[in-house]
Amino acid sequence: VARRARPAAPMPATPPAAAVEVAALRLPSAVAIDFAWRRGDRHGAARLEGRVADGRYELQLEGRLDDRPALRWHSQGTVDEQGLAPERFVAQRGRRPAQAVNFDRELGRVRFSATTAAVPLTPGMQDRLSWLLQLPALVDAEPSLRQAGARVRLAMVDVRGEAGPWDFEVRGLEAVDLADGQSVDALLLVRRSPRPYDTEVAVWLDPAAGHLPVRLRLSTPEGGETAEFLRH
Secondary structure, eight states: OOOOOOOOOOOOSSOOOOOOOGGGOOOOSEEEEEEEEEETTEEEEEEEEEEEETTEEEEEEEEEETTEEEEEEEEEEEEETTEEEEEEEEEEETTSOOEEEEEETTTTEEEESSOSOEEEOOTTOBOTTTHHHHHHHHHHHOGGGGSTTOEEEEEEEOTTSOEEEEEEEEEEEEEEEOTTSOEEEEEEEEEOOSSTTSOEEEEEEEGGGTTEEEEEEEEOTTTOOOEEEEEO
């Protein structure tokens, strides 16, 4: 049964980061990252794969927990003056039915398979997978976004029909011990949840790999499970 979405969160007063020249936006032509994945007390593995070519992109994240399929996310779209411009995002967890987000750029609306509601399509809006490439591309393109205290804002939407900003604060470089035993210095960005049920995010970006993620932690303040991805 379709349900109504919660209202989109109002944009907070925090100013967005300085604009990045699109000509300098650095999107890799191919991405392939293997992660050790933990969710709650379960352990497994995940792989992020993608490509950018001829003005289009495609990303896929697949994961297994306790040797069972647990996650399959897919995002595809074009590349425009804002960077990645999603057209469709499909998310499936375990055996649950897949849920989809469709970005109607002609009408300027985002529609969902899980709800009859629609939300406005704002410039630069990302889905819950595409941001993993969009954020590194912005940080890699603009040196000022790598300084401790800098802020980066992404317009976000999820499969439940909720839309609003994700504001990241740059914390600086930290040593990250990878799943294969190596250690890298990575740039930590943190997103604090403005609402009790919203997602808190910590992501570590590797300067030596185009600022692609080497570690990702997703948690919900109100007692939700924490998920963590750590690159091999």
